[in-house]
Amino acid sequence: MKYTLVLAILLAVSSCTYSFRGASLPPGVHSIAVQTFDDRSGYGDPSLRTNLTNLLTQKLVTDNTYQVTNMSTADAEVVGVINSVTTQPVAVSGNETVGKWQITINVSIKFENLKTQKVIWTKDFSDWGEYDPSAGPSNRSIGLSQAEGKLTDDILLALVTNW
Numbered sequence: 828m829k830y831t832l833v834l835a836i837l838l839a840v841s842s843c844t845y846s847f848r849g850a851s852l853p854p855g856v857h858s859i860a861v862q863t864f865d866d867r868s869g870y871g872d873p874s875l876r877t878n879l880t881n882l883l884t885q886k887l888v889t890d891n892t893y894q895v896t897n898m899s900t901a902d903a904e905v906v907g908v909i910n911s912v913t914t915q916p917v918a919v920s921g922n923e924t925v926g927k928w929q930i931t932i933n934v935s936i937k938f939e940n941l942k943t944q945k946v947i948w949t950k951d952f953s954d955w956g957e958y959d960p961s962a963g964p965s966n967r968s969i970g971l972s973q974a975e976g977k978l979t980d981d982i983l984l985a986l987v988t989n990w
Contacts, residue, residue, distance in 0.1 A: 852892070852987070853903065853947050856940060859893040859986070860901035864934070870912035875971075879907065879934070883979045892987040903947065905986065906937040910951075912971075917957060930970045931955040932978055938986060950985060954978040 861884045864876040883905070887895050898904060911933045918927035931953060938947040956973025958966040 853940060855942060856902045856947075857894060858896045858900060858902045859887060860896055860898045860904045860941075861887065862898075862904055862906045864907040864909055866909045868909045868912045868933075870909070872912075872971075875909060875912070875932075875975075878975055879909065879932075879979065882975055883907070883982055886979055886983045887986070890983060890987060898941075902942055903938060903940050905982075906939065907982075908935045909933075910935055925960060927957050928960055928967070928970065929955050929957050930967065930974055932971075932974045934978065934982075936982055936985070948985075952978055952981050952985075954981060 861880055864879045866876040868875075884895055887893060893903075909932065912930065913933075914928050914930045916925040916927070917929045919925055932955070933951065933953045935949065935951050937949045939945070940947055954974050954977035956970035956975075956977070958970030958973075960966065
């Protein structure tokens with residue numbers, strides 16, 4: 828009897844399929860437009876706003892949960908604001924030389940239904956990358972790229988799961 832109950836539970840569980848992808852998409856939202864990020868950070872890198880915009884757009888296209896389109900035909904829009912970009916040492920050697928820096932990007936995202944003119948959600952996101960300063964200034968861009976990649980992954984996840 829005990830084995831029959833266990834077998835019945837296993838069969839019931841194994842026949843269920845779970846999918847979180849798209850499970851909580853806003854009703855009526857099938858297409859999305861990504862506005863160019865506004866940079867209020869004072870960081871001074873003019874490419875940061877377009878890099879974040881293009882990377883998020885590419886990830887949305889690859890994910891294919893939403894059709895990425897322009898504002899005139901989109902059901903919803905994503906509006907991003909870069910609030911700050913900060914750097915701080917994370918590894919200091921015995922002679923007080925910084926061996927590794929961490930660069931952090933903080934953004935605010937608004938996801939709005941254009942058909943109903945209602946904000947679906949607003950959230951703050953923050954992520955970071957690290958770089959070694961000993962190899963020169965080009966390594967800073969490596970750390971920045973890491974932060975951009977992680978940040979846009981987080982935003983994509985919030986857009987497709989709406990948790």
